[in-house]
Amino acid sequence: DTEVTQTPKHLVMGMTNKKSLKCEQHMGHRAMYWYKQKAKKPPELMFVYSYEKLSINESVPSRFSPECPNSSLLNLHLHALQPEDSALYLCASSQDLGSSREQFFGPGTRLTVL
Amino acid sequence: AQRVTQPEKLLSVFKGAPVELKCNYSYSGSPELFWYVQYSRQRLQLLLRHISRESIKGFTADLNKGETSFHLKKPFAQEEDSAMYYCALRSNDYKLSFGAGTTVTVRA
Numbered sequence: 001d002t003e004v005t006q007t008p009k010h011l012v013m014g015m016t017n018k019k020s021l022k023c024e025q026h027m028g029h030r031a032m033y034w035y036k037q038k039a040k041k042p043p044e045l046m047f048v049y050s051y052e053k054l055s056i057n058e059s060v061p062s063r064f065s066p067e068c069p070n071s072s073l074l075n076l077h078l079h080a081l082q083p084e085d086s087a088l089y090l091c092a093s094s095q096d097l098g099s100s101r102e103q104f105f106g107p108g109t110r111l112t113v114l
Numbered sequence: 115a116q117r118v119t120q121p122e123k124l125l126s127v128f129k130g131a132p133v134e135l136k137c138n139y140s141y142s143g144s145p146e147l148f149w150y151v152q153y154s155r156q157r158l159q160l161l162l163r164h165i166s167r168e169s170i171k172g173f174t175a176d177l178n179k180g181e182t183s184f185h186l187k188k189p190f191a192q193e194e195d196s197a198m199y200y201c202a203l204r205s206n207d208y209k210l211s212f213g214a215g216t217t218v219t220v221r222a
Contacts, residue, residue: 033210042200042212043158056209090158097208100146100165105158 001026004106006091012112015081021109023074023091029104031097032074034066035090037108043090049074050097081113116141116205120213127191128221135186135216137175137201146204147177147184150212153197161186161199171195191220 004025013019023032031050035043048056049068057066063085065077074091088108094101117140127133139145147164162170164177164184175186184201201213 031208042215045209045211048208050208056207058209100148100163100204102160102163103210107157 002104004091004093004104006089006106006109008109009107010110010112012114013078013081014114015083017081018077018079020078021076021089021091021111023076023093023106024072025093025104026072027093027104028071029093029095030071031094031101032068033092033094033103034074034076035092037088037090039087047076048097055097078111081111083113086111086113116145116203116209116211118201118203118211118213120199120201120216122216123214124217124219126219126221129193130190133188133191133195133218133220135199135201135218137184137186137213139182139184139201139203141182141203141205143206145177147175148202148204148210149173149175149184149186150200150202151197152200153194158200191218193220193222196220 007022034046037043046060047066052068063080067075088110090108091106092103094103119138149161151161152158173188177184196219198215198217200215204210
């Protein structure tokens with residue numbers, strides 16, 4: 001399996017809801033990433049995990065809570081989001097954090113916050 | 115802090131014509147540069163990286179540290195090259211920063 005998968009494809013949630021985004025890869029990669037992409041903008045890094053430990057948090061608000069339960073799975077827990085959080089959320093993985101590593105991207109979850 | 119600039123939002127060329135996508139960067143350390151591409155209804159994927167010095171799908175890119183540039187070139191554009199192209203820089207602290215992107219349309 002050489003793909004990064006993300007579920008769900010689409011998610012609509014209210015500002016008081018709690019939901020989670022899921023990302024999975026079975027390529028044996030030990031680095032995983034969350035990006036946020038607004039319409040007609042480039043992806044922006046949110047979090048980086050390396051060997052299941054959080055390495056980078058790009059000053060993301062606490063209403064976004066990442067979790068890496070094992071080397072194949074990456075979750076993003078959402079709570080009390082704002083309408084401006086509506087975006088495409090991309091997951092990516094790479095072999096590790098070594099130099100020039102290719103990042104493999106998932107198809108994204110399109111999130112709408114009402 | 116690093117910065118990646120792609121000055122052209124849109125680029126339209128005829129099939130068979132050369133195409134060049136500009137990318138300039140600002141970074142105080144030793145940069146790693148990439149080009150990522152997103153075809154219609156497909157996921158973002160790596161096209162090439164400066165360290166490999168390879169040609170992928172006829173595209174090449176040379177890192178010019180003096181001009182802080184990493185322009186992407188192809189001598190003869192094909193219709194299947196129509197896509198969104200992102201230049202990206204990876205800094206020493208593992209962060210990947212993307213430029214704003216250039217949408218390329220190759221016309222028959």
